[in-house]
Amino acid sequence: MSIVFYLVSDFSFEEQVEDTISYSISELEKKGITKKDLKKQFANWAIDLSQIDRHEKLFFLIDDLFDEGQPAFSVLEDADPQVIVKYTKKRYYYEIRINNKERFYSEFIGYLENQNQSFELWKIWEGEYEPYHLRTHTVKNWTHDELEKIFGDRLFRQSIKMIKHA
Secondary structure, three states, X not given: OOEEEEEEEOOOOOOEOOOXXXXXXXXXXHOOOOHXXXXXXXXXXXXXXXXXXXXXXXXXXXXXXXXXXXXXXXXXXXXXXXXXXXXXXXXXXXXXXXXXXXXXXXXXXXXXXXXXXXXEEEEXXXXXXOHHHOXXXXXXXXXXXXXXXXHOOOOOOOOEEEEEOO
């Protein structure tokens, strides 16, 4: 299981999707990445590379994410939310993915400031439902420090909910 960040609201939001280039195993090999490199990279992931179609585009390169042309974050509608719906009964659920931590805060603040409706930001442990350990903040102005309360710590201590009223 993993930490997941959500943007939830009764109003729809514009998705922001990264334009990351996906690669197949054969394309990675053409770029000089050997099977040995891939096996080493996925050693702890319980992935058997021999079972993957060599031409199916399943991989991306981290360097591509740090390209200045790529957005620092993605906002993707979650078509099948399973845990977040236990915490809140909003209509729309969006997963937030951080692609570039260095640019994330300033770009995400700009994204949030352009929203004219109420919404909630959540940090939850995807495999657990722990409503009694929930910490809630109401935010008037988005700042780097406010966002760091939810996005800054990659360790999971408790679920966090941040609310912005329109």
